[in-house]
Amino acid sequence: MVESETVTGAAAVLQVAERYGVDACFANPGTTEMHFVGAFESVPKIKPILTLHETVASGAADGYARVKKGSNITIPGVTLLHLGPGLMNASANLHNARRSGSSIVNIVGDMSTWHSGCDPVLESNIADIAKINGAVISSKVPGAIVTDANEAFVGAIASPTSPGESKVMTLIVPHDRSWERIEKASVSDAIRRDVSIPVQQHEDQEHKEHHHHLQSPEPGLTKGSVAERMHAQLAELLDAKDVPPPFDTKTTFRSIGLTSQSSIRYAAMLREEFHLDIRPTIMYDYTMVWDLIEYIESRLAIENKNDVANNLSSASSPSRESNNVTKDTTTTKLSPGHAPSGLTEQVQKAINAFGKSFVKSILKSEPGKVGVYLGGDGGIRENLERVCQICRKLGISEDSIYVENAFSRVDRGGGLTVKRCPYFPRDAMAVLASFHTLILVDAKKPVAMFGYKDQNFSSLIRQGEDDVWEIEAPPGGKLEDTFVAIETALEKKESLWRTDIADAKNDKHREKVTRTAKETTLLEKSGKLTPVAMCGAIEKSQPENCVVVDESLTSGSMYWDATDAFSPQFTHLTLTGGAIGFGLSAAVGAAVADRSRKIIAFQADGSGLYDCQALWTMSRYNLNVCVVICNNSAYNILNIESAMQRVEDANKTNLSKSLTSLGDPAIDWVAMAKSFGFRMATRCDTIERFQMVFQEAMEKNDEGPILVEAII
Numbered sequence: 001m002v003e004s005e006t007v008t009g010a011a012a013v014l015q016v017a018e019r020y021g022v023d024a025c026f027a028n029p030g031t032t033e034m035h036f037v038g039a040f041e042s043v044p045k046i047k048p049i050l051t052l053h054e055t056v057a058s059g060a061a062d063g064y065a066r067v068k069k070g071s072n073i074t075i076p077g078v079t080l081l082h083l084g085p086g087l088m089n090a091s092a093n094l095h096n097a098r099r100s101g102s103s104i105v106n107i108v109g110d111m112s113t114w115h116s117g118c119d120p121v122l123e124s125n126i127a128d129i130a131k132i133n134g135a136v137i138s139s140k141v142p143g144a145i146v147t148d149a150n151e152a153f154v155g156a157i158a159s160p161t162s163p164g165e166s167k168v169m170t171l172i173v174p175h176d177r178s179w180e181r182i183e184k185a186s187v188s189d190a191i192r193r194d195v196s197i198p199v200q201q202h203e204d205q206e207h208k209e210h211h212h213h214l215q216s217p218e219p220g221l222t223k224g225s226v227a228e229r230m231h232a233q234l235a236e237l238l239d240a241k242d243v244p245p246p247f248d249t250k251t252t253f254r255s256i257g258l259t260s261q262s263s264i265r266y267a268a269m270l271r272e273e274f275h276l277d278i279r280p281t282i283m284y285d286y287t288m289v290w291d292l293i294e295y296i297e298s299r300l301a302i303e304n305k306n307d308v309a310n311n312l313s314s315a316s317s318p319s320r321e322s323n324n325v326t327k328d329t330t331t332t333k334l335s336p337g338h339a340p341s342g343l344t345e346q347v348q349k350a351i352n353a354f355g356k357s358f359v360k361s362i363l364k365s366e367p368g369k370v371g372v373y374l375g376g377d378g379g380i381r382e383n384l385e386r387v388c389q390i391c392r393k394l395g396i397s398e399d400s401i402y403v404e405n406a407f408s409r410v411d412r413g414g415g416l417t418v419k420r421c422p423y424f425p426r427d428a429m430a431v432l433a434s435f436h437t438l439i440l441v442d443a444k445k446p447v448a449m450f451g452y453k454d455q456n457f458s459s460l461i462r463q464g465e466d467d468v469w470e471i472e473a474p475p476g477g478k479l480e481d482t483f484v485a486i487e488t489a490l491e492k493k494e495s496l497w498r499t500d501i502a503d504a505k506n507d508k509h510r511e512k513v514t515r516t517a518k519e520t521t522l523l524e525k526s527g528k529l530t531p532v533a534m535c536g537a538i539e540k541s542q543p544e545n546c547v548v549v550d551e552s553l554t555s556g557s558m559y560w561d562a563t564d565a566f567s568p569q570f571t572h573l574t575l576t577g578g579a580i581g582f583g584l585s586a587a588v589g590a591a592v593a594d595r596s597r598k599i600i601a602f603q604a605d606g607s608g609l610y611d612c613q614a615l616w617t618m619s620r621y622n623l624n625v626c627v628v629i630c631n632n633s634a635y636n637i638l639n640i641e642s643a644m645q646r647v648e649d650a651n652k653t654n655l656s657k658s659l660t661s662l663g664d665p666a667i668d669w670v671a672m673a674k675s676f677g678f679r680m681a682t683r684c685d686t687i688e689r690f691q692m693v694f695q696e697a698m699e700k701n702d703e704g705p706i707l708v709e710a711i712i
């Protein structure tokens, strides 16, 4: 092969990422990723962003994915991590990303295929670590890197089959696969042919051509495709000449992978022929397949094929629970990643029927007794506006619409006013119990954050199955498809709309929200800085279209109320998985995702110390971030928890207090920021000074990050 006509496996992976719209990679590389480091030179559209700890990389990828996301756009956040230890360091923020439903692809290097297993010091079971937060693809077979990378991206952007399903994918690339030379022509051919569905988001002509291509799949088959390998291994293991191939000539190259119709058929075959309990919807998890192979191997070690067939459990595949749109469609479930246009007739019929019975039932409900609980993509402006419009027609006022307490993203202001579910379980339960009927929009059924000694409950809802409606993406479709079904049903019932009921309440609600916001802002004007005054000052000066990455914990508890419907539009992100140390990192990702937006990292001090290296990345890349550190020199929430739980002997002496106090020695955030390269970092301990400094920070845009340390 002539070298100039080839690229490395590493460069091929980045080229695939580029086709999915990715323009940044949050990286902390090592020896096994050096060919990726070199590959950035040949794929200049993807900017490598160095993070000084992997938790910053994964948190940044999460922030990036949340900001890039639109109601019809998904661009994954990408990390480049060094082996198992790098991935382990990234895991807490991958947990948050998983809980956020963010699309992430981790590229993790591994030992060369021929070197693995001989126990070099940095070797560990990377797949096991990755499995904690999502699915894994290990690209071990020569020549399969483009297929494997493509599968990783397809998995990350796939519509989930239920709210909260993980979209974190890990692509393990052994060292020798990263330097392997692959013909340029075959990489671009494969990319042109396969990376078509996900590019749905690029609304250009190019996209349309690809989309068309998607609907008229060409026969395609590539040596080394994962399904081919899987099929070969299974056929060998089962010694079954009659194992049907997992594809036919009509399947697209993409569908040869496990996120495909063929895998559904393949799974069905495994169920029927070998009585294995395999669900097609989870077949896209490669680790499942390897587990399956291992499982069969172990069975075959003691029994012959016939015994296996006779003895294995023939339990039918578990079906999805409850009263949701997929209730009647379990037999027609599509694989994740299926194109939006790919709704089958049966699924379309099912969501139309769902829309009709939903509208009929809610229009008959007692006014004021229907509540809405939003999660996932429900907070994206277009979706939220749609929900509010649907609710208005159904007679549900805005004061009955709640978002999860730990939400991934809510686009706020600009006329939108919804409520936030309280943090403490008892309060949340009281709010939700005030409704007879609950509508969950792209949200899991809410459960208590913890099970307390005197609060022996898990579920936060008391409504029975029949009183809970779940609005979510149908199998193979998008949330939007379900909205359309409801809207269509509503159009036919115009004479029954209850907009008057909603409007009367909405006006009152808006008045109240505005009053509360004003009161919060005006409560204290001068003197010692307090959390409430800080929240008010931030709301007052935050510019239109900013992103507030909110890990302010107890100090920012009034911030939600300080902002009202008439605040300029902004995007609000919070800690979704409870693993603190997300905010500064996510602010890096948010700033990289959209350099035109001002990012406000509203940050509690204790949490910020988990990922304070993010400050260096902000400086190095001159990111438009204003960091507000809420310095209360404590793990304040733990003091509150300790009091609430009436912990025996707490604070009797300094011994227990020493585990919640951060004051001794005091941490100097201004000095820390300066040491990380910040040119502007200021401490404030009065309201007047904070207002002035924050206002000035909001007016600066191209001068790099700014840190405001609020002593409260």
Ligand SMILES: Cc1ncc(C[n+]2csc(CCOP(=O)(O)OP(=O)(O)O)c2C)c(N)n1
Pocket: 092, 552, 553, 554, 555, 578, 579, 580, 581, 604, 605, 606, 607, 608, 632, 634, 635, 636, 637, 638
């Ligand atoms: C990864 C992780 N480690 C520990 C905790 C437990 N924890 C929850 S909140 C908290 C302290 C938060 O303190 P700070 O960020 O200063 O916020 P404050 O309570 O002062 O508002 C800790 C240690 C956690 N949630 N996640």
Ligand SMILES: [Mg+2]
Pocket: 604, 605, 606, 607, 630, 631, 632, 633, 634, 635, 636
């Ligand atoms: Mg604190």
